[in-house]
Amino acid sequence: xxxxxxxxxxxxxxxxxxxxxxxxxxxxxxxxxxxxxxxxxxxxxxxxxxxxxxxxxxxxxxxxxxxxxxxxxxxxxxxxxxxxxxxxxxxxxxxxxxxxxxxxxxxxxxxxxxxxxxxxxxxxxxxxxxxxxxxxxxxxxxxxxxxxxxxxxxxxxxxxxxxxxxxxxxxxxxxxxxxxxxxxxxxxxxxxxxxxxxxxxxxxxxxxxxxxxxxxxxxxxxxxxxxxxxxxxxxxxxxxxxxxxxxxxxxxxxxxxxxxxxxxxxxxxxxxxxxxxxxxxxxxxxxxxxxxxxxxxxxxxxxxxxxxxxxxxxxxxxxxxxxxxxxxxxxxxxxxxxxxxxxxxxxxxxxxxxxxxxxxxxxx
Numbered sequence: 001x002x003x004x005x006x007x008x009x010x011x012x013x014x015x016x017x018x019x020x021x022x023x024x025x026x027x028x029x030x031x032x033x034x035x036x037x038x039x040x041x042x043x044x045x046x047x048x049x050x051x052x053x054x055x056x057x058x059x060x061x062x063x064x065x066x067x068x069x070x071x072x073x074x075x076x077x078x079x080x081x082x083x084x085x086x087x088x089x090x091x092x093x094x095x096x097x098x099x100x101x102x103x104x105x106x107x108x109x110x111x112x113x114x115x116x117x118x119x120x121x122x123x124x125x126x127x128x129x130x131x132x133x134x135x136x137x138x139x140x141x142x143x144x145x146x147x148x149x150x151x152x153x154x155x156x157x158x159x160x161x162x163x164x165x166x167x168x169x170x171x172x173x174x175x176x177x178x179x180x181x182x183x184x185x186x187x188x189x190x191x192x193x194x195x196x197x198x199x200x201x202x203x204x205x206x207x208x209x210x211x212x213x214x215x216x217x218x219x220x221x222x223x224x225x226x227x228x229x230x231x232x233x234x235x236x237x238x239x240x241x242x243x244x245x246x247x248x249x250x251x252x253x254x255x256x257x258x259x260x261x262x263x264x265x266x267x268x269x270x271x272x273x274x275x276x277x278x279x280x281x282x283x284x285x286x287x288x289x290x291x292x293x294x295x296x297x298x299x300x301x302x303x304x305x306x307x308x309x310x311x312x313x314x315x316x317x318x319x320x321x322x323x324x325x326x327x328x329x330x331x332x333x334x335x336x337x338x339x340x341x342x343x344x345x346x347x348x349x350x351x352x353x354x355x356x357x358x359x360x361x362x363x364x
Contacts, residue, residue, distance in 0.1 A: 001352065001353060002350070003349070003350060004348075004351050006346060015343075016292055019341070023340060024333060027329055030332060031049070031329060035319075040319055040320075048311055048315040048318050049329060050307060050311055059310055059314070064306075065198060065267075066306040067305070067306035068260070068267075069094070069261075071303075073090050073257045073280060075208055076254070079225055079253065081293050082216075082225050082226060083228045083246070085245070085246050086146055088151045089152075089154045089281070090285070091282050092150070092154030092155075093253070093281065096128055096131040096258060096261070097262050098258075098276065100123040101127075105187050106181070121262050124265075125258050126255075128255050128256070128257045131157065132254025132255075140243040146250070158277060161272070162178075162274060166178040171271075179273035183265075183270045204259075205263075225245060260280065286330050290334075290337055308329050311326065
């Protein structure tokens with residue numbers, strides 16, 4: 001007996017919606033079992049990770065602030081993934097975007113106001129795009145795999161961060177701690193709700209998915225990305241330039257990662273230290289796939305992943321599990337969503353073995 005995978009003519013749209021939900025539920029179920037086997041109250045841990053951040057009145061603002069960069073980065077990555085352009089270096093573009101915004105803030109000195117804030121945000125977008133342009137150029141000019149080049153540039157970005165915050169940009173009043181000087185109060189993003197930490201970047205993260213939905217569903221560019229990703233030969237005969245699509249996908253992905261870095265710097269952190277890399281660029285890859293590469297899906301998936309971040313901190317206090325447990329849950333979700341994709345795109349068929357197929361029938 002052989003098992004054969006046959007590609008479906010068209011994946012079920014219903015299953016494409018159901019499988020991300022099933023992946024989250026399956027992750028919760030496996031989490032309960034694993035925690036119980038480790039001697040930890042699994043049900044309590046899973047409830048604290050996935051449910052408590054949603055029902056605790058004091059946690060919603062933490063979820064909103066953590067979801068914002070995940071959503072913004074995932075939106076940019078989704079465009080590339082749809083075009084089969086795999087930008088794995090969003091973390092590096094996120095770091096460079098934040099550094100560019102910090103450079104503007106430091107250069108402005110005591111000056112502040114909307115012009116400085118807007119300039120910081122634009123600098124973040126330009127910085128992220130410029131960092132992503134390197135793997136785009138290597139791919140279109142020399143055929144270098146963008147997965148490797150963009151990922152390796154992440155570690156270069158970490159070295160740039162370490163050099164700047166430990167050297168030229170080090171706060172002279174920071175007691176020798178490697179960090180930039182904090183932003184002036186009028187250089188930070190405005191708070192949307194008094195008494196909370198919800199800044200303007202959260203509102204941008206809520207609006208952007210709808211703009212991206214219009215871009216992908218109502219523009220020639222969105223059609224070009226879909227055709228290049230699903231049928232590259234047809235796209236070539238249709239006059240769409242594959243290299244142009246690579247460039248646009250990488251620049252948009254890098255720009256969104258840089259925007260997220262600038263907003264995180266100017267909204268939540270207000271200074272950069274060696275602990276600034278948060279893993280948002282890597283987690284946004286999970287958000288992108290969990291959201292089915294759809295802008296509204298990314299919005300919902302970003303909130304789900306942010307819940308696991310905040311819930312992991314809650315469970316760390318209540319059932320004393322490591323904070324890194326949230327990362328394990330995120331990895332499980334990615335595993336289940338990718339595994340379920342096999343069954344969405346392929347049909348499993350049981351075939352007789354080759355030996356049985358050639359065996360003569362009885363009586364011959």
